[in-house]
Amino acid sequence: MATTTKPLIISAPEPRSIDLIFTDVAKEALYDRYRIVEVEQHKVDELPEETLAEARYILGQPPLSPELLARLQNLRCVLNVESNLINNMPYETLFQRGIHVVTTGAVFAEPVAEIGLGMALDLARGISQSDAAFRTGTELWGGDGNSTARLLSGAEVGIIGFGDLGRTLNRLLTGFRCTIRVFDPWLPPSILTDHGVVPSSLDTVLTQSDFIFVMAAVTAENKSFLDAEAFASMRKGANFILLSRADVVDFDALLAAVRSGHIQAATDVFPEEPLAADHPARSVPGLLLSAHRAGALDIAFKRMGDMVLEDMTLMDRGLPPMRCKRAERETVARMRSKPVDRN
Known part of the structure; x- marks a missing residue:
């Protein structure tokens, strides 16, 4: 009786691991269906x-x-x-050969959007500042x-930026x-x-917003595009929330x-991580700090494994991947x- 050889997977998911991104059930399915x-x-x-x-x-x-x-x-x-999506492979050759490159980054959309909403509410209502004042006996009633x-x-x-992060945030803001x-x-x-938002120029977003959420990835064109001039153009007292990557900001x-x-701000990301103990950001009043933890929830990591299994199942049947986000020929090399x- 002929035996069927399981498809082979090369597993090199650093800094992730199989145990991090697969539930016990999903991991069992992975090893049952594939050789790793x-x-x-x-x-x-x-x-x-x-x-190979x-x-x-x-x-x-x-x-x-x-x-x-x-x-x-x-x-x-x-x-x-x-x-x-890292610029560490010949994408054009991959596309010519019909090899997909996909990312599971969409799993972070909900946790990042939720913490962004929390940061906005904190900045707007001074929640963490009020708590800190209470602990030193300087609270205002x-x-x-x-x-x-x-x-x-x-x-x-x-x-x-209106990718997965921006669209999820937009959905959370509906009730507001x-x-x-x-x-x-x-x-x-x-x-x-179609998503119920107003297409706008960068200048309009900067000058006409009480709250500005930055969800844009870093590309070859936008490094540090939010500079001193951009911040000066914002409304006095505006709240600026940085959630994607620090390199889009000066x-x-x-x-x-x-x-x-002039503004208040919150950030989950920094130019160098971890942040140096003497970095000036640690002592700026009006700046709410989070240690790049917005998306790092176990439930998000485990969703990665589910997405991977579903897409491999599709590709095993000769179908394209549908759950993960596919790299696009025109944009991937610009990331x-x-x-x-670290996770």
């Missing part, structure tokens, strides 16, 4: 020729040189579970503690009856209007704008986000 060869990212090219030639999937996004890619004769998909407070309900909101303006140069206006200019009292080195 685990390897460190930088050692994929040291695998035996027969392993047979591999159907790569879990992770290890560096793939043109020479290494040529040895991966049966490769169908690179499943990036780090979330950032009643209206005296609300001299700078404002409502998110009915506010004018700007969103910069905000006017929501969006700047995203990679999307046509009709997609924005971070020194952001700190200066907050320190001057410039730094890969994360």
